[in-house]
Amino acid sequence: MLLNDRIFMGVSTKPEYLLLKYGNRHGLITGATGTGKTVTLQGLAEGFSRAGVPVFLADVKGDLGGMGAVGEQKDFLVARARQIGYDDWTNDKFPVIFWDLFGKQGHPVRATISEMGPLLLSRILNLNDTQEGVLNVAFKFADDNALLLLDLKDLRALLVEVESRSKELSATYGNVATATIGAVQRALLVLEQQGAGNFFGEKALEISDLMRIAPDGRGAVSVLAADQLMQSPRLYATFLLWMLSELFEQLPEVGDPAKPKLVFFFDEAHLLFDDAPKVLVDKVEQVVKLVRSKGVGVYFCTQNPIDIPDDVLSQLSNRVQHALRAYTPRDQKAVKVAADTFRANPDFSTGEVITQLAVGEALVSVLEDGGVPSVVQRTFIKPPSARVGPLTADERRAVISASPVGVGYDTPIDRESAYEVLGHKTVQKSTPAPAPAPSQSPWQQEPAPPSQYQPDPAPAPRGRSGSPPARQGSGPPPQRSRASNRESVTEAVVKSVARNVSGQLTRSLVRGILGSLTKSLR
Ligand SMILES: Nc1ncnc2c1ncn2[C@@H]1O[C@H](COP(=O)(O)OP(=O)(O)OP(=O)(O)O)[C@@H](O)[C@H]1O
Ligand SMILES: [Mg+2]
Numbered sequence: 001m002l003l004n005d006r007i008f009m010g011v012s013t014k015p016e017y018l019l020l021k022y023g024n025r026h027g028l029i030t031g032a033t034g035t036g037k038t039v040t041l042q043g044l045a046e047g048f049s050r051a052g053v054p055v056f057l058a059d060v061k062g063d064l065g066g067m068g069a070v071g072e073q074k075d076f077l078v079a080r081a082r083q084i085g086y087d088d089w090t091n092d093k094f095p096v097i098f099w100d101l102f103g104k105q106g107h108p109v110r111a112t113i114s115e116m117g118p119l120l121l122s123r124i125l126n127l128n129d130t131q132e133g134v135l136n137v138a139f140k141f142a143d144d145n146a147l148l149l150l151d152l153k154d155l156r157a158l159l160v161e162v163e164s165r166s167k168e169l170s171a172t173y174g175n176v177a178t179a180t181i182g183a184v185q186r187a188l189l190v191l192e193q194q195g196a197g198n199f200f201g202e203k204a205l206e207i208s209d210l211m212r213i214a215p216d217g218r219g220a221v222s223v224l225a226a227d228q229l230m231q232s233p234r235l236y237a238t239f240l241l242w243m244l245s246e247l248f249e250q251l252p253e254v255g256d257p258a259k260p261k262l263v264f265f266f267d268e269a270h271l272l273f274d275d276a277p278k279v280l281v282d283k284v285e286q287v288v289k290l291v292r293s294k295g296v297g298v299y300f301c302t303q304n305p306i307d308i309p310d311d312v313l314s315q316l317s318n319r320v321q322h323a324l325r326a327y328t329p330r331d332q333k334a335v336k337v338a339a340d341t342f343r344a345n346p347d348f349s350t351g352e353v354i355t356q357l358a359v360g361e362a363l364v365s366v367l368e369d370g371g372v373p374s375v376v377q378r379t380f381i382k383p384p385s386a387r388v389g390p391l392t393a394d395e396r397r398a399v400i401s402a403s404p405v406g407v408g409y410d411t412p413i414d415r416e417s418a419y420e421v422l423g424h425k426t427v428q429k430s431t432p433a434p435a436p437a438p439s440q441s442p443w444q445q446e447p448a449p450p451s452q453y454q455p456d457p458a459p460a461p462r463g464r465s466g467s468p469p470a471r472q473g474s475g476p477p478p479q480r481s482r483a484s485n486r487e488s489v490t491e492a493v494v495k496s497v498a499r500n501v502s503g504q505l506t507r508s509l510v511r512g513i514l515g516s517l518t519k520s521l522r
Helices: 020-025 039-051 064-068 073-082 113-124 129-142 151-163 166-175 177-193 232-250 278-294 329-340 350-354 393-401 418-423 482-502
Strands: 006-011 017-020 028-031 055-059 096-100 223-227 264-268 296-302 318-323 359-363 378-381
Touching: 006 020, 006 039, 017 020, 017 378, 020 296, 020 318, 039 055, 039 064, 039 264, 039 296, 039 378, 055 064, 055 232, 064 096, 064 223, 064 393, 073 378, 096 393, 113 151, 113 232, 113 278, 129 151, 129 166, 129 177, 151 166, 151 177, 151 278, 151 418, 166 296, 232 264, 232 278, 232 296, 278 359, 329 350, 350 359
Parallel strands: 028 296, 028 318, 055 223, 055 264, 096 223, 264 296
Antiparallel strands: 006 017, 006 378, 318 359, 359 378
């Protein structure tokens, strides 16, 4: 049942497959709690990894970490394999890399304030329009004055500066009320209390580190620890959205590749849209649409299809619908919406079957040859090969310490940025930050040790400059070797000092679709 150009999903009246060439046409996994969504997601993620496609998944309950351990012949899995005649079912494990915004359950994931940009930051901070306006002014001022915004203390220092010069800046940029700045400062404090302080800073996540291929040819499975993150749902949603926009900004156009370059699973996807302003929903829709031609597939996982706005929903071509309950009118509406999105099967009523599905059984419709949705099939989902359920703390530690990316991320970097520049205006020279240990990177020349995954050479992002100062000037940013991170930091400091002396960037920074800094100038 295992074929090269497709992922085996389960069996209806026939085996059901997801075609790899349509893996970037996005997908949706829905169903009530406990119906089998996570197991389905794991099965798909295993299939992509096996096919050499790196995947990124948010692990909301901690159970997807199990992909890093060989599965067992548990009764319910053996029974399912038998039931569907899945004779080549074997136990296995996958090349997992753990990430964690809080840096505890995996390598720390960071982004700089500059990279995040005012739109997403406003969303994380839950700012109103006026407050967002002030934040925009602050960013514009920072861009115009080449102030590097790396972490929260940079942003705070920037806001203090903007506040102290509010009259002058109001004349140039529009009204900057000091009371509004105070409100933004308070929102920052709340964010810090949620433990987000560590998230902003360097080394910022390199998208290429999510696109590694293990020595056995399998795609890396990046697992984001999201259990604790769920207590800061806004941070969670915004971070994943930021990642999506980074993928869009950095990856080259590939059209419709034979298999995706990366597949991104977004669990608890409703959080992305809960109370989201229309402008943000529009951006999500836009990014999801555009990222497809970069070879990136996005799979949303949520309880109800109605959690996802229609414009986004209509782009999710590969569908797995587990059981839904239909007790309340809202439930019934959800069942109807879910049923209506499928291409009907004359053998059964989609709406009726949705409420009758057993655990681990689902309605499946995927794109078939020609790019048309297949007739919906009532499908028993295959058992995964890796462990179903979490890793122990020891197992997790072992995976983390054997990881190919740890060296670069585990120690934070604090180089000269807005905080230092604004705090010590008379100081023209800064002390260079301690250089980070060299990281495994796509540009590394030396052969990597055999235990470490190779980054996939194909999708190497263009012109990743890594830090805002490198984006000055008129030409494309230099292709710099990240292997010589040491150089890049020193170089950045030198540029930063030079800029402090000479005043302004010759050209303002380029912000991308979500207001994040773009990594490649086109
Ligand atoms: N394909 C399957 N084959 C055999 N058993 C399954 C299958 N899918 C799910 N199960 C059983 O159902 C349990 C719950 O599945 P799962 O954790 O995937 O549900 P879920 O929909 O993700 O729930 P929640 O919304 O609570 O996260 C599994 O632990 C397993 O025992
Ligand atoms: Mg689940």
